[in-house]
Every structure is written in structure tokens, then in C-alpha cells.
Amino acid sequence: MAFLKVVPLEDAMKIVNSMKLEPKIEEVPLEEALGRVLAEDVVSPIDVPPFDxxxxxxxxxxxxxxxxxxxxxxxxxxxxxxxxxxxxxxxxxxxxxxxxxxxxxxxxxxxxxxxxxxxxxxxxxxxxxxxxxxxxxxxxKRGVDIPKGKLILRSGTRLGFKETALLSAIGMARVKVYKKPRVAVISTGSEIVLPGQELEPGRIYDINGRAVSDAIRELGGEACFLGVARDEEKRVAELILQGIAECDMVLLSGGASGGMRDLTSSIIERLGRVYVHGIAIQPGKPTIIGEIDGKPVIGLPGYPTSCLTNFTLLVAPLLRKLIGRETEVRKTRKKLAHKVFSVKGRRQFLPVRIEGDTAVPILKGSGAVTSFVEADGFIEVPENVEILEAGEDVEVTLFG
Amino acid sequence: MAFLKVVPLEDAMKIVNSMKLEPKIEEVPLEEALGRVLAEDVVSPIDVPPFDxxxxxxxxxxxxxxxxxxxxxxxxxxxxxxxxxxxxxxxxxxxxxxxxxxxxxxxxxxxxxxxxxxxxxxxxxxxxxxxxxxxxxxxxKRGVDIPKGKLILRSGTRLGFKETALLSAIGMARVKVYKKPRVAVISTGSEIVLPGQELEPGRIYDINGRAVSDAIRELGGEACFLGVARDEEKRVAELILQGIAECDMVLLSGGASGGMRDLTSSIIERLGRVYVHGIAIQPGKPTIIGEIDGKPVIGLPGYPTSCLTNFTLLVAPLLRKLIGRETEVRKTRKKLAHKVFSVKGRRQFLPVRIEGDTAVPILKGSGAVTSFVEADGFIEVPENVEILEAGEDVEVTLFG
Missing domain, CATH: 2.170.190.11 (Molybdopterin biosynthesis moea protein, domain 3.)
Structure with missing residues (x-):
């Protein structure tokens, strides 16, 4: 096999973070600013109220x-x-x-x-x-509510209804916000069909295309779902190039089979460059990180939970950076609800559901769509650990 | 004055809740279902996976x-x-x-x-x-992830990316969701101008129109901001009728002056019926509840904090009911951060900011836009209470 660039997770994250992607800024009418992230410090141009x-x-x-x-x-x-x-x-x-x-x-x-x-x-x-x-x-008195010249909102603030009302109060009709990064999403795999199509024998309905597209939208990005690429080189390459032409980034959610992944990787290598083919984590190993025309092309694993885990670790921080928000993944500390066993020598990521102060491990396996739906995030079991005891303190990384 | 129908808050809430408004249902493509509320129980029509x-x-x-x-x-x-x-x-x-x-x-x-x-x-x-x-x-094994015939999502569920992915997994291309209620929003008051317009002497920029419109959108409704009505009877009536024709509900955010409120009330009385003109709470008294052609017409106070408080108490539950979600206002228990004084014989609503386990009262007065921006919600000080001590247990109603 030509592509055996298996790297530790931290190296993969560094590679993604080092890609030259700069947040873009656009001006929108205030009526369309709700939910966007402010890309300028806002200083009031007037006294509020403007008179006694x-x-x-x-x-x-x-x-x-x-x-x-x-x-x-x-x-x-x-x-x-x-x-x-x-x-x-x-x-x-x-x-x-x-x-x-x-x-x-x-x-x-x-x-x-x-x-x-x-x-x-x-x-x-x-x-x-x-x-x-x-x-x-x-x-x-004039200016007692907001004096002219006062800094009222900082760049990076998410604009909720209170913030848009504040901008209205100082008369701002247009506001600079971070442009929504456009992300092309492609589902790969000859077994994948889209909802609404007939489910022929041997086929399954797409899960990751929808999950990744909507996770991007919830994060504040714009998802362009380009459809399903079966394992024909021509079609996969066409869709990747369409994504590169129209978007800031291309995400492929992997077909289940190794053959599909190798095909995808060889296409990216031919059109640009592959930095990573495989990450030393379990599950989630089959991940591709590459670049075409200076734009990231990331191939996520086919199993839904692995796909979402690696999306959270590699893609979400990039998207947050592009919309001017904190780039860290979101974490919370909980107590493990019951004992779990891992395999020594494997760095494992285990999906968990949060219930109050506890993290409940979900042990259905990463191939199950239901385990992904029930999970709120995941915990890491390091290579040298075989058992995590009930009640142990764990750090949960939240999905998205 | 013709309209002195001042009622207790509970009566006003009952009147609003008794209005004949039924949730409407529409079918949308799965690609547009993110963030919507499911209006049907979903049972899987297939086994997932559909084969071993x-x-x-x-x-x-x-x-x-x-x-x-x-x-x-x-x-x-x-x-x-x-x-x-x-x-x-x-x-x-x-x-x-x-x-x-x-x-x-x-x-x-x-x-x-x-x-x-x-x-x-x-x-x-x-x-x-x-x-x-x-x-x-x-x-x-076939069906081990989701067996055919299993109830996988209940009506009333908000569809996040995990839920849309689950619907995709069972092949649903279209899904029944609650229709977004359309709410007309009108700012009234001769002193109000919209951002982007010149601020002539004596005028102030609109706050409530933007705040209410965007609060409606955050709740999952559709806001149609119809603009500013100055205190000319003809214009106010025109905008109200436009709202009645195009939307499910009309909200007016009040001009500051009593004259504007009386004008609004008399127009609603002429075109339909006024049930309430004044609620026995402080601030927030100048509130109008009426109906035209079977559609609610609600006039909210002009002061931003009062406007948002009454929106939270009277309008938000109605909107949540219309999109199939719980109709209760959202509450949380906190400790009061410092002593506050109230006026005996007045039922007061005091804006507070939540900091950890405490509720910090904001004492700038309900006329200040900044007090509304800093507040997360409000607490109630009953009529017979003059002092709330620091550390006292209070129930905070969250805005929106």
C-alpha cells in the first residue's frame, strides 16, 4: 500500500492547525446578524439616550x-x-x-x-x-445608558438577540461578522444511497453526510453536501474538485472499506498532497489529511461515532477558528458511571452519554448509528490503561 | 381614559393561553430539518443494518x-x-x-x-x-442497530445533527415538523427611527423591534418586522392589518408615551377586541392584549427590559406551544447576590444577571438598554415584600 503515513493524534491536530486558513470577514445588514460572530470591536458613535x-x-x-x-x-x-x-x-x-x-x-x-x-x-x-x-x-440624562465612544461589544462575540438589540440602539445598520466557512461534504462508498432512494440489496442509507453537514451548520459554517461518490476514481475526483472550486474545505466521510479509503487517498495525492493516512487511535484510525490548491481535504472514518469523534478533534477547531471563536474543543469533567475495559497498547476513544455528574460509557461499537445518537461526547483511554474504574474522574470531550 | 382593564399577571397569562391557536404541521426535506421540532413519532421502516x-x-x-x-x-x-x-x-x-x-x-x-x-x-x-x-x-447482524418497527424519535424532539443523521440512516427524505409561527413585529412611537436612518433631534434608535424579532427567531419562530409606526392612527392601523393578513400573531413594542399606548389600544378595540390594557406588575404595566380576526395582538411595554420580561411571560410560552415544545417559561433557582429593596404594595420584576450560583440584581432601571443586555432573566418581588436579603433563595425566570 502506498499510503502508510500513520501519525499520532497530536501530530494530526498540529498539521490541521498549521494549514493556512484565515478567517474572512463580511458586512451584513443587522437584520441578518443574529447568530453570527462579530468581527470588529464596536464603539458607540452616539450617546444613548441622545438627549436628557x-x-x-x-x-x-x-x-x-x-x-x-x-x-x-x-x-x-x-x-x-x-x-x-x-x-x-x-x-x-x-x-x-x-x-x-x-x-x-x-x-x-x-x-x-x-x-x-x-x-x-x-x-x-x-x-x-x-x-x-x-x-x-x-x-x-444624555449618554447615561451608553456614552458616545464606549466599547460596547468585542470582536468574537456571538450575536444573540440582546446583542443585535444593542447594535440597533446605537444605530448600526450593518455589522462586520466572520464569513461562514463553506465546507463541501462528500459521502464515499459504493454501499451508500441517499434517503428517498430505493434501498437495493447490499446498500445502506447515508448517515455521515447528513451528520457532518448538519454539525457544520450547528457550528456556524455553511455545508455544501455534494452527494455520494461510489468507488469510481473519476466520480470521486470530480466531486473533490467541485468542492475545492466552490468551498473553503472538503470533507469526505469514508466508505467502510479499506479499498475506498485507499482510492480516496490516491486521488488526493494525485490532485494535491496527502499529509496523513491513518491516525494512531482506536477507533478512528482510517483518517486522511491532505491539501489541494491550499485547501484542506479531510477524509473521516466511515463509522458514525468515529466520524463524529474525528470531526470534533480535527475539523470543529478549524471551523471555530474560521468563524473567530475559540479554537479549543469543548471539555467537561465527569465521574465514570461504570467500569470499562480497554486493550493495552491501544489509544481508545469511547463514546459516553452525560447524565448529571456522570459519564455513562456506550459500548455498542462505533459502527452503530444508535451509539452515536445516544452519545454526547467521548473519553480517552490512554495506551497504557486497561481498566477505568467506576467513579473515576474522566474528561469528556463534547461532540461538535 | 377608555381602557382601564388592568388585570393581575396570572389573568393576563390565562387570557393569552386561552386564545385559539393550534400548532400547524408541515413536511420539509430532511436537508432543511435541522433545528426544527418533530411533529410525528418516527418508527423505523427498515432494519439497520438491512443485512448481516x-x-x-x-x-x-x-x-x-x-x-x-x-x-x-x-x-x-x-x-x-x-x-x-x-x-x-x-x-x-x-x-x-x-x-x-x-x-x-x-x-x-x-x-x-x-x-x-x-x-x-x-x-x-x-x-x-x-x-x-x-x-x-x-x-x-441485520437489525441489531435499529430493528424495523422501532420507535426511534418522538414528536416534540428538537432535531439536532444527531437526530437528522438518525432519520437519514432509516432513509427518511422528508419529515413532519411544526410550522414556524409567523409573528409580525411593529415598533410604535414617534421618537423611534431605524438604524441607518439619520437620528434627528428628539429621536432614538429602535431597540425593541430588533430585540423582539430576534428573540422570536431564537425561539424557533419567524419574525416579520414591519417597521416603525409613528403615532398616526392611519399608519398604526395599516401596519396592524398588514400583520393580521400575513402572520399568525401581531406584536407591538410600545412607544414610551401613554398617548401612543392609548392610540394603539383604541385601534385594536376598533378592529377587534381588547381584553387587557394594563397588567398589575412593575415595571411592565403598559401591556395590551387583544385579538383581531381570531389572531392575538399583543402590545408590549416600550422600556426594553419590561418589553423582554413581558415577552418572556406572555409571548414566549405561546410561541413554544405553537412549535410543539414545552409551554412553561424556563426557571432556575439561585442565591441573591446582594440585598434589594422594593416598594410595598407593588409586585416588582427585577432584572438579574446569573453568575455561578448567584443572581446579581441589575439596578439601572428598565429604561436602560444596557440593563437589558446584561440581564439573563428576572426575579419577582411580591407585593407584600419590601426587602430581599443577600443569600436568599430566588427563582430566576430566564429571558426568551
Missing amino acids: RATVDGYAVKAEDTFMASEAEPVRLKVVGEVHAGDFPDFVLDAGTCVYISTGAPLPQGADAVIQFEDVEREGDEVVIYKPAYPTMGVM | RATVDGYAVKAEDTFMASEAEPVRLKVVGEVHAGDFPDFVLDAGTCVYISTGAPLPQGADAVIQFEDVEREGDEVVIYKPAYPTMGVM
Whole structure:
């Protein structure tokens, strides 16, 4: 066999990380920004609120006019006008006068407090005030919520509805976000057919094409599923080249058989370069890492759990890097729910389901689609370990 | 004022929940099912795998032919053919013979074990076997992963990448999911302008329109933001009617002023019916619940935190019901980080940020957009309570 470049997992991860892939940035309308990752630090270009704003419906006054007010000796102020939300008062309030003002409206110059209308009496064109107002009462001062020039969101922030609302509040109609990396996904294997097609004898329905495509989408990438390549050299090469032309990266989920993998590897070698053919982990060994025209081409194992495990270890960090998020795989510490046995001399990755504080090993084998559906992630059993005891502390790497 | 239908929160929630809104179901291609909620129980129409399948590359044998094999006295079997993944062998294996088989390929009739090729020696058209094989060795039996007729996913399940992969594995090309409820969103208030527009004196940028639209989308609904309605009766009525015509529900996020709210309420009263105008909570009182042509029309308060609080209490449960998910608001128990004071006789909702096991009250006031951005949810301070002590157990309702 021509390709026996079996390497340790860490070397494979280093090779993938050293590939020259830079995050790309695009500007999108704010309405399309939800769920995207911010690619710029955002500084507010305005004061919020942009003016001294009434926070109650009532009367805008000069507070000092009311300092002497009491139940026994109320103060009377002349009402000289009205200011509604959306208006902009272009006059200056004189001593001894006030204006009716609605919540959200700007205070006229000279006014520094708003007394809510429940607290005064209106008599003709006057209001009767029984209690002193203090400056800023009933007022949100200009810029107190967000001062102009303040850094409000950092590059790398995922934009949820609170963040898009914040960007709206400062008037940003467009925002720079990381471009979604486009990933071509190809299922290989002569036994694979797509859902909706007839299942001829000897065939099985595609699992990995859908799993990998949707995992890419959940991570924030764009998946282009190119379909199934049977083991004809011409067809596999065509689909790989289509992926290279249209996308930033090509993922092949392996056919089950060794022959299919060797075919895939020889095609990548012919069109570009193969760095890795085989990773020293169990399961998940049949993994290919190559490059065509400077774009990564990664062949994942055919077994669903192995496929997803290696996707998590090798591809997800790359995708997260491309969308400007942390590149580390996501890990959590749990207690092993029951004893498991491993094979000495083999570095094993075991799928587990998380239940509260425990990690429950799933022992159906990596060929089963159900073991992959039940699993939340996997634990590593090092080469020199044969038994992990129940209750032992384990580090679970979460899928995706 | 014509509309003084102030009701307790519980009554408002009951009125919203009693509105005749039924979840709708649609069928989508599996490629578009990610993130949707399943609207049918799914039973597998096939066995997975659909045939006895080789799990290693090697030789398919009758196990009993190998029972006597040993290092000293190996067994020799004649290789009579090859079966590759995707093939379907239409012959029966005779005693004393075997076939080369690749991983994923179906076992021929008569074979019941696969010995991996590393464990045998090939000599011409024979393989030399040094160890007995047992039946099912190297084989995944038909239906062992998912038997035909098994319930694999229940209605109400959110479809992540593992679930879509499972549906692919059983060949489902289309799947029934809950239709996304369409919600019209209108920002009202003469002071509101949209991002990208010039901020004239006295105006502020829209916050709630974006917040509510994107919160709806995060919940799994479809938001149709119809824009800003200034306080002209004609325009507000037009936008409400457009929302009623195009969507399942209309949400107005209130202008700050009482006048705008009364205008909105009188329009809804004219076009349909107003059930509630005012809820006895603080902040968040200025809330309108009505109905036009059998569709809910809900006016939320203008202050961002109040708007989101009432969205969480009144609208989110309705949306979750419409997409077939649990209708309860999401709650969590935390310890209060520091003492807070309330006003006796007022039922208050206080925004809080969650930090580990504690809920940190945010005391900027519900008018501040920053308090809403920092908050994860809110706690309730009942009418008869004036002080909540630091360390007290509180129930936090999460936003959205």
C-alpha cells in the first residue's frame, strides 16, 4: 500500500492547525446578524439616550422653582407648552414656568426635572406642586445608558438577540461578522444511497453526510453536501474538485472499506498532497489529511461515532477558528458511571452519554448509528490503561 | 381614559393561553430539518443494518469450519470469490470455502463470521486459519442497530445533527415538523427611527423591534418586522392589518408615551377586541392584549427590559406551544447576590444577571438598554415584600 503515513493524534491536530486558513470577514445588514460572530470591536458613535429624556409622563420644571413647595404652601408654575416623544423643543424654559412632557420626550433647555402628573394638580394653565423636585428626578440624562465612544461589544462575540438589540440602539445598520466557512461534504462508498432512494440489496442509507453537514451548520459554517461518490476514481475526483472550486474545505466521510479509503487517498495525492493516512487511535484510525490548491481535504472514518469523534478533534477547531471563536474543543469533567475495559497498547476513544455528574460509557461499537445518537461526547483511554474504574474522574470531550 | 382593564399577571397569562391557536404541521426535506421540532413519532421502516454486515476486511466463513483450527493444525479454506461494500452476493457459501469480504459488505448466505485478514495467511486460492472463529464474529447482524418497527424519535424532539443523521440512516427524505409561527413585529412611537436612518433631534434608535424579532427567531419562530409606526392612527392601523393578513400573531413594542399606548389600544378595540390594557406588575404595566380576526395582538411595554420580561411571560410560552415544545417559561433557582429593596404594595420584576450560583440584581432601571443586555432573566418581588436579603433563595425566570 502506498499510503502508510500513520501519525499520532497530536501530530494530526498540529498539521490541521498549521494549514493556512484565515478567517474572512463580511458586512451584513443587522437584520441578518443574529447568530453570527462579530468581527470588529464596536464603539458607540452616539450617546444613548441622545438627549436628557423624560422617564415619566408629567411636567418638566426647573427643580429650583419647586424647592420651597409643601402641602401647606404649594408652588404654582405656568404651563407654557407640551413636548411629546419624537418632538424636539427649541425653546428655553423660563423660571416660574413648566411644560407638559410625555415619557421619552427630550427636556427643553432650562428644565432639569420631571414631576409625574399623578403628583400635581392642574388648574387651568397652571400646575400646583406640593413637593419639591430634585434635579434629574424623572430624567434619564444624555449618554447615561451608553456614552458616545464606549466599547460596547468585542470582536468574537456571538450575536444573540440582546446583542443585535444593542447594535440597533446605537444605530448600526450593518455589522462586520466572520464569513461562514463553506465546507463541501462528500459521502464515499459504493454501499451508500441517499434517503428517498430505493434501498437495493447490499446498500445502506447515508448517515455521515447528513451528520457532518448538519454539525457544520450547528457550528456556524455553511455545508455544501455534494452527494455520494461510489468507488469510481473519476466520480470521486470530480466531486473533490467541485468542492475545492466552490468551498473553503472538503470533507469526505469514508466508505467502510479499506479499498475506498485507499482510492480516496490516491486521488488526493494525485490532485494535491496527502499529509496523513491513518491516525494512531482506536477507533478512528482510517483518517486522511491532505491539501489541494491550499485547501484542506479531510477524509473521516466511515463509522458514525468515529466520524463524529474525528470531526470534533480535527475539523470543529478549524471551523471555530474560521468563524473567530475559540479554537479549543469543548471539555467537561465527569465521574465514570461504570467500569470499562480497554486493550493495552491501544489509544481508545469511547463514546459516553452525560447524565448529571456522570459519564455513562456506550459500548455498542462505533459502527452503530444508535451509539452515536445516544452519545454526547467521548473519553480517552490512554495506551497504557486497561481498566477505568467506576467513579473515576474522566474528561469528556463534547461532540461538535 | 377608555381602557382601564388592568388585570393581575396570572389573568393576563390565562387570557393569552386561552386564545385559539393550534400548532400547524408541515413536511420539509430532511436537508432543511435541522433545528426544527418533530411533529410525528418516527418508527423505523427498515432494519439497520438491512443485512448481516462485515465489520472488518477479511474472509467470510462458516464458523463451524474453523472450530478445529489451531496454530499446530491450521484449517485451510478455498477462496471462492470476493464481496465488496455495495455488492449483494447471490450465492450460498459451501462448507470448506470462504470469500474475501470488505467492511460494510453483506455476508453471503451460509456464512456467519468474518475473520480479519491480518489473522490469516493467504496461499494462492486458499486461506490458512490458525484460530477458531465463532458465529457473529466480525459481523453486525441485520437489525441489531435499529430493528424495523422501532420507535426511534418522538414528536416534540428538537432535531439536532444527531437526530437528522438518525432519520437519514432509516432513509427518511422528508419529515413532519411544526410550522414556524409567523409573528409580525411593529415598533410604535414617534421618537423611534431605524438604524441607518439619520437620528434627528428628539429621536432614538429602535431597540425593541430588533430585540423582539430576534428573540422570536431564537425561539424557533419567524419574525416579520414591519417597521416603525409613528403615532398616526392611519399608519398604526395599516401596519396592524398588514400583520393580521400575513402572520399568525401581531406584536407591538410600545412607544414610551401613554398617548401612543392609548392610540394603539383604541385601534385594536376598533378592529377587534381588547381584553387587557394594563397588567398589575412593575415595571411592565403598559401591556395590551387583544385579538383581531381570531389572531392575538399583543402590545408590549416600550422600556426594553419590561418589553423582554413581558415577552418572556406572555409571548414566549405561546410561541413554544405553537412549535410543539414545552409551554412553561424556563426557571432556575439561585442565591441573591446582594440585598434589594422594593416598594410595598407593588409586585416588582427585577432584572438579574446569573453568575455561578448567584443572581446579581441589575439596578439601572428598565429604561436602560444596557440593563437589558446584561440581564439573563428576572426575579419577582411580591407585593407584600419590601426587602430581599443577600443569600436568599430566588427563582430566576430566564429571558426568551
